[in-house]
Every structure is written in structure tokens, then in C-alpha cells.
Amino acid sequence: MTDAKKPQDDRLSEAEAIERAKGGDAEAFEVLYNLHKRRVYSLCLRMTANTAQAEDLTQEAFLQLFRKIATFRGESAFSTWLHRMSVNVVLMHLRKKGLPVVSLEETIETEEETPRKELGAQDPVLAGSINRLQLQRAIDDLPPGYRTIFVLHDVEGYEHNEIAGMVGCSIGNSKSQLHKARMKLREFLKTSRAEKAAKP
Amino acid sequence: MNCAEFQRILPDIIDEGHTPEQEAHLRSCYICSNLISDLTAISREAQLLQASEEPSPRVWNSIEIALRREGLIRQPLRDSEVPPPSRRWNLAWLLPVAAALLVAFGVIAHQRGMSRQTAQQSPVTPISESSLAHPSVDDQVLLEALGTHSPTMRVAYETNLRNVNAYIHDAEDQANADPNDEEARQSLMNAYQEKAMVYEMALNRSLP
Numbered sequence: 530m531t532d533a534k535k536p537q538d539d540r541l542s543e544a545e546a547i548e549r550a551k552g553g554d555a556e557a558f559e560v561l562y563n564l565h566k567r568r569v570y571s572l573c574l575r576m577t578a579n580t581a582q583a584e585d586l587t588q589e590a591f592l593q594l595f596r597k598i599a600t601f602r603g604e605s606a607f608s609t610w611l612h613r614m615s616v617n618v619v620l621m622h623l624r625k626k627g628l629p630v631v632s633l634e635e636t637i638e639t640e641e642e643t644p645r646k647e648l649g650a651q652d653p654v655l656a657g658s659i660n661r662l663q664l665q666r667a668i669d670d671l672p673p674g675y676r677t678i679f680v681l682h683d684v685e686g687y688e689h690n691e692i693a694g695m696v697g698c699s700i701g702n703s704k705s706q707l708h709k710a711r712m713k714l715r716e717f718l719k720t721s722r723a724e725k726a727a728k729p
Numbered sequence: 730m731n732c733a734e735f736q737r738i739l740p741d742i743i744d745e746g747h748t749p750e751q752e753a754h755l756r757s758c759y760i761c762s763n764l765i766s767d768l769t770a771i772s773r774e775a776q777l778l779q780a781s782e783e784p785s786p787r788v789w790n791s792i793e794i795a796l797r798r799e800g801l802i803r804q805p806l807r808d809s810e811v812p813p814p815s816r817r818w819n820l821a822w823l824l825p826v827a828a829a830l831l832v833a834f835g836v837i838a839h840q841r842g843m844s845r846q847t848a849q850q851s852p853v854t855p856i857s858e859s860s861l862a863h864p865s866v867d868d869q870v871l872l873e874a875l876g877t878h879s880p881t882m883r884v885a886y887e888t889n890l891r892n893v894n895a896y897i898h899d900a901e902d903q904a905n906a907d908p909n910d911e912e913a914r915q916s917l918m919n920a921y922q923e924k925a926m927v928y929e930m931a932l933n934r935s936l937p
Contacts, residue, residue, distance in 0.1 A: 553803030558796060562789055570784040584788050591792050595801055655767040659774045661781070668775075683775035708740035711768045718771070 543607060551599050562591055565608060569615045575680045576619045578669035586622055590615040616681065616695055628673045655718055667717035675710035682707050730754045735761050743768055786885035794889070794926050868894070871931055889927050896920040 541549075541560045549557035569590050574583035594611050601610065668676060677696060681687045682703070687695070689703040696703070735742075735754050742751055743765065755762045796802045868890050876883035897920040903913035 553801060555793070555796075555802045558802065559789065559793070562792065566784055566788070567780040567782060570788070571778065571780050571782040574782050575778060583782075584784055587784050587788050588791050588795070592795055595792075595796060596799070654763050655770050657770070659770055661774070661777065664771070664774050665778065668778075679775070683772045684778050686776070686779075704740045708743075711743075711771055714771050715764075715767045 544603075547598065547601060547603075547607060550595065551601075558595055561594075561607075565611055566591075568608070568612065572612065572615055572680070572685060573619055575665075575668060575684055576677060577622070578676070582622070586615075586618055590618045593618060612685070613695075616685075616687075620677070620696060623673060623677070655715065655722075658722065659718060663718060663721055664714070667714045667721070670717060671710055671713055675706055675713060678703055678706040679710035679714070683711075732758060732761055736764070739764070739768075743772065785888075786881055787888045790885050790889050790927075790930070793930060794923060797926055797930070798922065871928065875931060886927065886931055890924075893920060893924045893927055897924065 541557065543561070543564060546557040546560040546564075550561060566587070570583060570587045573586040573590070574580065577583050577586065590611070593614055601607065668679065671679060678692060681692045681695070682689070689700045689707075692698075692703045693700045698706075730750055730753070732754075735751060735758070738751075747755065755765060793802070872883050872887055872890070875886055897917070900913060900917040900920045903910060904917050907913060
């Protein structure tokens with residue numbers, strides 16, 4: 530978008546842009562894209578941990594949206610509609626790639642669920658010491674199944690029943706995977722902090 | 730309540746709050762207390778990652794190309810969006826370039842069609858490898874013109890042109906390998922149309 534068009538875009542509300550996009554207005558499409566691009570792209574990037582794939586999926590999500598925009602009647606919030614569509618695009622992509630949207634370890638009780646006594650006993654708590662970059666890297670390092678549930682719940686704010694419906698697992702599995710994901714992230718972050726502290 | 734019992738119901742405790750009995754355990758157990766504190770902090774920080782990343786301009790350009798190709802963008806430019814003649818003048822000569830690309834494509838496609846019809850009688854001369862696989866002089870001129878108005882836009886269009894040139898190159902290779910390959914000819918047609926679209930967008934819309 531050029532700088533000259535920004536003020537004009539800013540004046541166009543989402544509702545107006547939706548109506549104009551239904552008529553094929555190029556600027557309206559761009560306004561809608563600019564309103565939601567960060568949320569959609571961040572979702573795609575967090576769930577795939579891959580910039581190129583995230584860009585392709587963002588493009589696909591918006592194209593699907595724009596192709597169907599004439600059917601949007603406003604019963605639900607436009608952003609809810611778009612984000613749900615984006616999640617489906619990413620999940621479809623993960624399934625096509627053969628990546629599990631739900632971790633294969635879901636039913637196996639591992640000792641990681643119960644923290645060892647020494648973990649956390651000596652360390653100070655993480656609160657206040659987590660920076661965004663560290664957390665992003667830790668999420669990227671999660672197994673895809675754990676990452677999906679964590680991003681949908683803790684980043685995107687979906688409830689377990691919604692996640693269960695989207696990824697095709699039980700609510701119990703969603704809760705269990707979220708907990709395991711958080712435990713893994715805690716482990717990553719503590720290790721990362723310990724390594725950083727050990728450097729001269 | 731001991732640690733094992735507490736940690737068994739930990740997932741529910743974090744998201745739904747704790748009972749007085751669980752609260753009592755937290756006060757007496759620093760391990761469980763630290764654990765709850767860490768997991769809550771992770772969850773809280775994660776919320777800040779929502780909408781934290783900006784996609785590259787390439788994404789919108791690709792979407793716009795696709796929307797135009799699919800005919801979803803239908804409305805013509807309004808008069809107020811048309812740059813004044815003085816600004817259009819410098820780049821006006823580039824418009825025929827886009828048209829020339831389409832014409833070139835048409836000629837190639839026509840030749841291909843004819844070749845296909847006579848494939849049984851005479852060998853087909855393969856299309857020479859196009860210089861469009863790499864930025865052409867026209868591409869460079871367009872990019873320089875874009876760069877003077879917006880460096881970001883230049884980068885985006887540079888990527889688009891590189892992609893579409895590679896697309897053309899691949900499609901040509903495929904068509905040369907098998908001149909009767911209908912799909913390859915269709916790909917080549919799409920590639921040229923896409924390039925013409927990139928030029929058209931750069932000239933008519935994306936420049937201020």
C-alpha cells in the first residue's frame with residue numbers, strides 16, 4: 530500500500546470495506562487485508578514455524594475469504610470468520626504434509642507430566658524473565674501436535690471444546706496436550722536461561 | 730493434598746482457578762507454587778504473540794494478482810485514483826510493454842497450436858530459452874521507477890518479477906520438452922498473463 534492511500538484506507542470501516550469488497554472493489558480488499566494481516570500471518574507462522582509456508586498460508590486464507598466474501602451476512606464477526614478459516618487452512622496444510630495436528634504421544638503418560646523434584650527447586654521462577662523472542666523460539670521447537678494446541682489455546686484464545694472440534698480430538702486430549710506443551714516450554718525456557726547464565 | 734495429587738489436576742487448576750484445599754497446598758509447597766507461577770507466566774506471555782508479526786509486502790501483491798486473475802477485483806479505477814498526467818508521462822511508455830508481453834504470448838501460443846496440428850508431419854522448433862528467466866531491461870526500468878517512489882514496493886515487485894520469470898522459464902522448459910503438452914502450454918500462458926498483471930498493477934495501481 531502506498532503512503533498516499535493510507536489516510537483513505539483508514540477512513541474506510543471494516544463494514545464498509547466488506548460491502549465494497551462484495552462489489553469487487555480493489556481498495557476494499559486491501560483495507561480488509563491490512564486490518565487482519567498481522568493476526569492471520571502470526572497464526573500461520575506460529576503454527577508452522579516456517580516463514581515461507583506462513584506467507585503461502587496467509588495468502589491462501591485471504592484468498593479463500595475473498596472468494597467467499599459475497600456469502601458473508603454478518604451473523605458472526607468478520608474476524609471470527611476469517612480466523613476460523615485461517616486455522617482450517619493451516620490444519621489442512623499440516624494434514625497434507627503428514628504432520629500430526631494432535632501429538633502422537635497424547636495417550637502416553639510420560640514422566641514429563643510430573644515435574645521432577647529438582648526441577649524448579651533451585652531455580653527462580655520464570656515470571657518476569659520470559660522475553661518474546663525466547664518464547665517464540667521455544668514454541669517453534671515444540672513438536673507440531675503440541676504446538677498446534679498451544680497456539681490455538683494460549684495464543685489465539687480458543688476454548689478446549691472449540692479446539693477439539695477443529696483438530697478432531699477429545700476435550701481431554703486438548704487439555705492434556707496443552708499441559709504437556711506448557712511443561713515443555715517451561716523446560717526449554719529454563720534450559721535457555723541456564724545456558725545464558727553459564728556464558729561468561 | 731500432596732504434590733502428586735495436585736499435579737494430576739494441574740491443567741484444570743491453571744485455566745479454571747483453584748479450590749481452598751489446592752490453595753493451601755500451594756502455600757505450603759514451593760515446587761508446586763513455582764510450577765503454577767511458571768506455567769501461568771508462559772500462558773500470559775503467549776497472548777502477546779497474537780498479531781505480533783508482519784507479513785512481507787510480497788503476500789499482498791500475490792493476493793492482488795490472484796484476485797485480478799480470478800476476476801474478483803472488478804471495479805475500475807476511480808478518477809481520483811488516477812495519477813495526474815505529469816506523473817503518468819514518465820512511465821506511460823511501459824504500458825505497451827505489458828501489452829507486448831501478452832502479444833508475444835499470443836504469438837507463441839498460436840505457433841504452438843499450429844505446431845501441434847502439424848506435429849505428425851514436421852518436427853516442431855522448440856522455443857528458445859527466454860531471457861525472461863532473469864530480470865530483463867524492461868523489468869529493471871520498472872523496478873527503478875518503483876524504487877524512486879517506494880523502496881518497499883520495489884522489493885515486493887522485485888520478488889514478484891523474479892517468481893514470475895522463474896515460472897515462465899520453467900513453463901518454457903516444460904513446453905520445449907514436449908511441444909504437444911497441453912498443460913505446459915497452459916502454464917506458459919498463465920505465466921505470461923501473470924507477468925502482464927504484475928506490470929499492469931505496478932503502473933496503474935501501486936504507484937502513488
